[in-house]
Amino acid sequence: MKKTSLKDIAQKAGVSTALVSYVLNGKEKETRVGEVIAKKVREIAKELNYQPNHLAKSLRSGKTHTIGLIIADISNPFFANIARVVEDEAKRNGYTVIIGSCDENADKSWDLLNVLINRQVDGFIIVSCEGSENQIQYLKERNLPFVLLDRHFPDIQTDFVATNNYKASYDAGIHLIKSGYERIGLIAYKSEMYHMVERIRGYKYALSDNNIEFESNWLKEVMFENMEQDVKTAIDELLASEHKVEALIFATYGLAINGLKYINELRLKVPSDLAIVSFGQAEVFDLYYCPITYLRQPLELLGKTSVEYLLKKLKNPDEGMKQILMEAKLIARDSSMAKSVWLAE
Amino acid sequence: MKKTSLKDIAQKAGVSTALVSYVLNGKEKETRVGEVIAKKVREIAKELNYQPNHLAKSLRSGKTHTIGLIIADISNPFFANIARVVEDEAKRNGYTVIIGSCDENADKSWDLLNVLINRQVDGFIIVSCEGSENQIQYLKERNLPFVLLDRHFPDIQTDFVATNNYKASYDAGIHLIKSGYERIGLIAYKSEMYHMVERIRGYKYALSDNNIEFESNWLKEVMFENMEQDVKTAIDELLASEHKVEALIFATYGLAINGLKYINELRLKVPSDLAIVSFGQAEVFDLYYCPITYLRQPLELLGKTSVEYLLKKLKNPDEGMKQILMEAKLIARDSSMAKSVWLAE
DNA sequence: TAAAAATGCTTAATCGATTAATGAACAACC
DNA sequence: GGTTGTTCATTAATCGATTAAGCATTTTTA
Numbered sequence: 001m002k003k004t005s006l007k008d009i010a011q012k013a014g015v016s017t018a019l020v021s022y023v024l025n026g027k028e029k030e031t032r033v034g035e036v037i038a039k040k041v042r043e044i045a046k047e048l049n050y051q052p053n054h055l056a057k058s059l060r061s062g063k064t065h066t067i068g069l070i071i072a073d074i075s076n077p078f079f080a081n082i083a084r085v086v087e088d089e090a091k092r093n094g095y096t097v098i099i100g101s102c103d104e105n106a107d108k109s110w111d112l113l114n115v116l117i118n119r120q121v122d123g124f125i126i127v128s129c130e131g132s133e134n135q136i137q138y139l140k141e142r143n144l145p146f147v148l149l150d151r152h153f154p155d156i157q158t159d160f161v162a163t164n165n166y167k168a169s170y171d172a173g174i175h176l177i178k179s180g181y182e183r184i185g186l187i188a189y190k191s192e193m194y195h196m197v198e199r200i201r202g203y204k205y206a207l208s209d210n211n212i213e214f215e216s217n218w219l220k221e222v223m224f225e226n227m228e229q230d231v232k233t234a235i236d237e238l239l240a241s242e243h244k245v246e247a248l249i250f251a252t253y254g255l256a257i258n259g260l261k262y263i264n265e266l267r268l269k270v271p272s273d274l275a276i277v278s279f280g281q282a283e284v285f286d287l288y289y290c291p292i293t294y295l296r297q298p299l300e301l302l303g304k305t306s307v308e309y310l311l312k313k314l315k316n317p318d319e320g321m322k323q324i325l326m327e328a329k330l331i332a333r334d335s336s337m338a339k340s341v342w343l344a345e
Numbered sequence: 346m347k348k349t350s351l352k353d354i355a356q357k358a359g360v361s362t363a364l365v366s367y368v369l370n371g372k373e374k375e376t377r378v379g380e381v382i383a384k385k386v387r388e389i390a391k392e393l394n395y396q397p398n399h400l401a402k403s404l405r406s407g408k409t410h411t412i413g414l415i416i417a418d419i420s421n422p423f424f425a426n427i428a429r430v431v432e433d434e435a436k437r438n439g440y441t442v443i444i445g446s447c448d449e450n451a452d453k454s455w456d457l458l459n460v461l462i463n464r465q466v467d468g469f470i471i472v473s474c475e476g477s478e479n480q481i482q483y484l485k486e487r488n489l490p491f492v493l494l495d496r497h498f499p500d501i502q503t504d505f506v507a508t509n510n511y512k513a514s515y516d517a518g519i520h521l522i523k524s525g526y527e528r529i530g531l532i533a534y535k536s537e538m539y540h541m542v543e544r545i546r547g548y549k550y551a552l553s554d555n556n557i558e559f560e561s562n563w564l565k566e567v568m569f570e571n572m573e574q575d576v577k578t579a580i581d582e583l584l585a586s587e588h589k590v591e592a593l594i595f596a597t598y599g600l601a602i603n604g605l606k607y608i609n610e611l612r613l614k615v616p617s618d619l620a621i622v623s624f625g626q627a628e629v630f631d632l633y634y635c636p637i638t639y640l641r642q643p644l645e646l647l648g649k650t651s652v653e654y655l656l657k658k659l660k661n662p663d664e665g666m667k668q669i670l671m672e673a674k675l676i677a678r679d680s681s682m683a684k685s686v687w688l689a690e
Numbered sequence: 691t692a693a694a695a696a697t698g699c700t701t702a703a704t705c706g707a708t709t710a711a712t713g714a715a716c717a718a719c720c
Numbered sequence: 721g722g723t724t725g726t727t728c729a730t731t732a733a734t735c736g737a738t739t740a741a742g743c744a745t746t747t748t749t750a
Binding site for chain 3: 015016017018019022031032033034037056058059060061062
Binding site: 055 | 401403420444628631632633
């Protein structure tokens, strides 16, 4: 049995499809449809359980009520959760989301973008990956609406909703220093992405603002593609006796996971052998034998705001540019316990 | 600048849109298009960077090349990963996936289903939640193609791809018994879902096959909605002196997370105070101070196979029913270490 | 009372692609 | 020369909904 269409209703009511369309779109007033017949049409529509055909509507209107969400790495629970928030918020507004993960790969991101453009999504929310600046430029040139989420490019003027990574990282450093640690390392990705650059900058400033001279071998930048091995090497080096660090900041969730695994292997005790603060958030941090201090980003708010701004742009293409930085919150746990506390034990 | 359409090409080539359509769909032979003009059309199409309009195609053909994926709980990393696999596999076949999580809520699942039907997805892959049998029946009645993934209903004849939960659970029990544990508890959900019933059944049979008499207070069935508190109570009861268990199986990832948190709180040592085996898989299990033994389900294969079968059904609606059970693999780690080993330490 | 305005509904084009049916031009055959 | 066949291309309907324009009526206005 086929779906009921406007035509079916029109036939049954003995009127034209135009009239049915007017009634069901609440345009009876403007188009002067008779009350009696309007009521009849509505009844028949209900009776036949009429559901408008999205495709036909979209074809006509050019609007699909669909948002394309491109995520740099969906296996990261932070992103997975943000995807969920975006999906929920979009649904609340009558939009459907098509999600794609590019796995930090610009080529894959480009493919995804094309699939989504082809599907005629109305707009994009994008967590960019390294080397995808050209894609953002492309969207700008083609005048396709989008909002960057969590990551942005300072050299490209775009809307974005992101975390203040400088501040977050600075806070992490300050927190460790206040807890009595001085030799503090940072494991980050080797990347030119702005969020990473900012995390490194914040860390350095936290040190220098507290008269701790930054030592270049406290900073380890590892390759995403070779993370597991690189993190091990980095930790080995950070713990080599000459410049042994007593605390360590992980610039991402993935780095923390790999780092903690290795720290376990080495049978190092957190925080007495090595204090830890990490970006990202996940159940692991709670469950670790010594719960991990982490920077909680305003996940819900980031996701919701990005949807909100995108939808605003869709409604009004001339909407002004929005560039929002939100603050992360440091959640202090035992992994960065004040040095004095465990020294006393 | 608007997208180029068939019409634009037709105009530029001085032919009808029909001819252009034939050429670009590779039907030149059947429809006897002249070679010269065919070449010309192809060149113009390339020059104008023609991309067919999905909406128009879909409207005409009734096929959207889209799959609806309904997941019971996307915050569970097992499901998140399976969603990824499904998405990748679908993309490889030219299909786009629309994902929705119903958060184990049948009403939400129903809403999702309707959104997706409305979007005219070609078919569904569904990880069902409790109380959604009627939805499956509905799909059957309306003759909408679908494949159940990971969970299925024994009373409804459908295609499905799932894990042999009985066997997995049985294996978990056997493994613990072989490791020297006898008083073994199970924390599961209170649920009539078949996968849960099977997990309980497997556990019981493992005991009875080894002449261990099952004690009813070894089995704790908790409410999904009140998991955190219920798990604590369950563990408290399982450890109450009269019927203290020495090993514990968690029937799901979520239960394990909550359980392990509480076990940490209680400062119990795994495995000497309590040995652990869990369903699910996630980085947490590796990272726990005592790595957790778990049942690895064939995630990739489950996802891929479900897509494969669904696509087969889409191509040929009369395709026979497929009901596949795959085996989980027990990954032994320290949390279920042989009793003799830690007794000796 | 004739022109203007309001009322209630229909026609037909449109979005972009597909495809059955048809047609025109020319060659081949008896 | 008329019939049949082949080749190459066009016409027009269709998918389902939207909407500007148009067409009868009836009512109002001058």
